[in-house]
Amino acid sequence: MPTPPTDPSPAGPKRADVRRNEQVLLDAAAAVFVRAGVHVPVRQIAAEAGLGMGTIYRHFPTRADLVVAVFKHQVDALAAAPADLATDPPHQALRTWVHRFADFLVTKHGLAEAMHSDQAGFENLHNEFVERLLPVLDRLLTASAAAGSTRPDVRAYDLMLAIGNLCIGVEAFPDYRARQMIDLLLAGLTRTDPATQEHEEH
Amino acid sequence: MPTPPTDPSPAGPKRADVRRNEQVLLDAAAAVFVRAGVHVPVRQIAAEAGLGMGTIYRHFPTRADLVVAVFKHQVDALAAAPADLATDPPHQALRTWVHRFADFLVTKHGLAEAMHSDQAGFENLHNEFVERLLPVLDRLLTASAAAGSTRPDVRAYDLMLAIGNLCIGVEAFPDYRARQMIDLLLAGLTRTDPATQEHEEH
Amino acid sequence: MPTPPTDPSPAGPKRADVRRNEQVLLDAAAAVFVRAGVHVPVRQIAAEAGLGMGTIYRHFPTRADLVVAVFKHQVDALAAAPADLATDPPHQALRTWVHRFADFLVTKHGLAEAMHSDQAGFENLHNEFVERLLPVLDRLLTASAAAGSTRPDVRAYDLMLAIGNLCIGVEAFPDYRARQMIDLLLAGLTRTDPATQEHEEH
Amino acid sequence: MPTPPTDPSPAGPKRADVRRNEQVLLDAAAAVFVRAGVHVPVRQIAAEAGLGMGTIYRHFPTRADLVVAVFKHQVDALAAAPADLATDPPHQALRTWVHRFADFLVTKHGLAEAMHSDQAGFENLHNEFVERLLPVLDRLLTASAAAGSTRPDVRAYDLMLAIGNLCIGVEAFPDYRARQMIDLLLAGLTRTDPATQEHEEH
DNA sequence: AATGAATGAGATTTCATTCAT
DNA sequence: GATGAATGAAATCTCATTCAT
Known part of the structure; x- marks a missing residue:
């Protein structure tokens, strides 16, 4: 009035x-x-x-709101990323995106840790991550599994947390090769079926 | 003791x-x-x-000293464990020990996190872990690689940190299947077949 | 107005x-x-x-200015009230007005308290009350005393503060019967009988 | 151990x-x-x-605990006081104790206010007061009423709160005669019955 | 050697008040 | 004149650490 x-x-x-x-x-x-x-x-x-x-x-x-905001800001790119991966073979797209995700986490000190924190006020952080990125990873993972490139019995949720976890400690322990461990995880995810194996070897 | x-x-x-x-x-x-x-x-x-x-x-x-002591206390069993694994095939021994290690971490709330903390006073914690358990894991890993069961290009140090990392968040996110992710990592570590083995060695 | x-x-x-x-x-x-x-x-x-x-x-x-203004706004009615009490016998007019005054205070959460607050910025509140209502109460009290209905040795100022005080805590302690206490005070104010009157005067 | x-x-x-x-x-x-x-x-x-x-x-x-403690400390004397009033006539004992109570409140800045505060953490203060002193006042009041000296339809609870209230503002408004107002209240409490009245006059 | 009372720095959070737009 | 974002002083409460007994 x-x-x-x-x-x-x-x-x-x-x-x-x-x-x-x-x-x-x-x-x-x-x-x-x-x-x-x-x-x-x-x-x-x-x-x-x-x-x-x-x-x-x-x-x-709340502090969470701020962290989420900082986080969200950076996540948009990742959520949008798959568009430019559309032409790659599914397992290659998956691998590329996971690497980008890891790159992101690795360069943000404490973000990987915070993502897994159960401290009061950080729940939303985890949720935000899950809500925004999980669908993306799920799509990539499903496509890859559908193509017979990766095991179908692994959930995107577990994979996302695992990737996040593997990035923890990069700054504190410079000698730790998070990237290699992620590759190991991806290798373990790969279908061991002889028929598909030949193509996977590169 | x-x-x-x-x-x-x-x-x-x-x-x-x-x-x-x-x-x-x-x-x-x-x-x-x-x-x-x-x-x-x-x-x-x-x-x-x-x-x-x-x-x-x-x-x-310091608090670190206490945590290290608690830690050391629990680690003795792990450090001694390989004795009863001597008769298993190397890759089986490796797998068993890694699972025991994960079991240990998973049941100690915050230990996995603390192991990777760079908080003042927690450096020794990481060191202690490394000094006591790394040799054990290294022995198992080397034996397994020598038997051709696992890739020889992965360091026990990285593997240990990775296992520890994958255990983070088990309490906070009950839905997270740390065990499966560890299996995935071990699967990625496994040599897939003799033919590819020669090329992977570099 | x-x-x-x-x-x-x-x-x-x-x-x-x-x-x-x-x-x-x-x-x-x-x-x-x-x-x-x-x-x-x-x-x-x-x-x-x-x-x-x-x-x-x-x-x-200042906050006081606002409170005073709100206060003033509500006080006008009280200041004007005695007009319609003109025809009542003095001690009845006094009693009626006091009850109205109490009604006002009781329904304004915190006003009675604030009226007696020595917090910075609330002095004027007290002053305002005194300036606007004291003359009114004084007139009623004097008339009543002149009629021999009430003791002449009680100041309107003290009576006003006392009434205000007795209204404190009405919300916090619903069991507290402020009204009865005010009646008690008024009873104490009442001249009991001509015979004793002379001795009470000192 | x-x-x-x-x-x-x-x-x-x-x-x-x-x-x-x-x-x-x-x-x-x-x-x-x-x-x-x-x-x-x-x-x-x-x-x-x-x-x-x-x-x-x-x-x-909590702050309340401290206030209660300070309070309790001072209240003990009041709770014990009636002993030395045993020989006085009931209405005189009542009057004396009420004055002691008022003296106590008047000298503790803010205590009277706090006793009526509904601020979080001050409930106990009020309760403490009620629990410790209300029985004392109740005994005195009942005795006085039994002796026909005072009205039997006034609850000790209301009287206690009223006395406390009348003490508010003594420091802030030095001109305010709390004592006289309390006397007024006590006078109002006195039985107006002609038979007893003669003895009350002193 | 053991105890746990005392300390006080540090972190969070609220709100009265100012002032650029 | 009106607005409400920004400020930062102030108050609360927690705990790591010290030290007198």
């Missing part, structure tokens, strides 16, 4: 600033997360962003 | 009490760790043990 | 809006005060009013 | 210090409560006591 309903741009001129701040916050959080993990004090994120702590709470009431 | 009986140092009658306390502490810590994870407040461990907090600090100056 | 119609100052067309906003604010604040007490966050009042927080600060620089 | 059950003095030599600290804490809290009310920050109480904040939380997990 105080402000007339004339509202072509829903919320006035400030929207740009708010959005900018949100982006600043996401970038800052992403940066700090890489440096210090997702359990970093809120104050530190605020400092990195050059914003007040209250601003973080306004945008992301 | 944890502390060797070689004890020429002058100590006298109290040594027995001290050792008893240490054992009480280890058992209590193990129990609490299972219930509440390795990050449980010190006070809680003390309560479980029926001892004062100061006593914990006397025996284990 | 709250703001006198004497308004020769140059203001122009906006004055109506401003006044409307002020009224919206007062109604909203009154409503929220009843629900959540006078210490309710400013943001909540703003939300109830459908206005921005800045608008509240423009109209009422 | 670590410490033998030989335990004539239940908890060893430290008990004295602990008790001393608790007393220090109670005294400090009482002092600060007088100065700044029962809502004073915990840190301030700690500072006054010359102790750490953690110590407060150890002794009194």
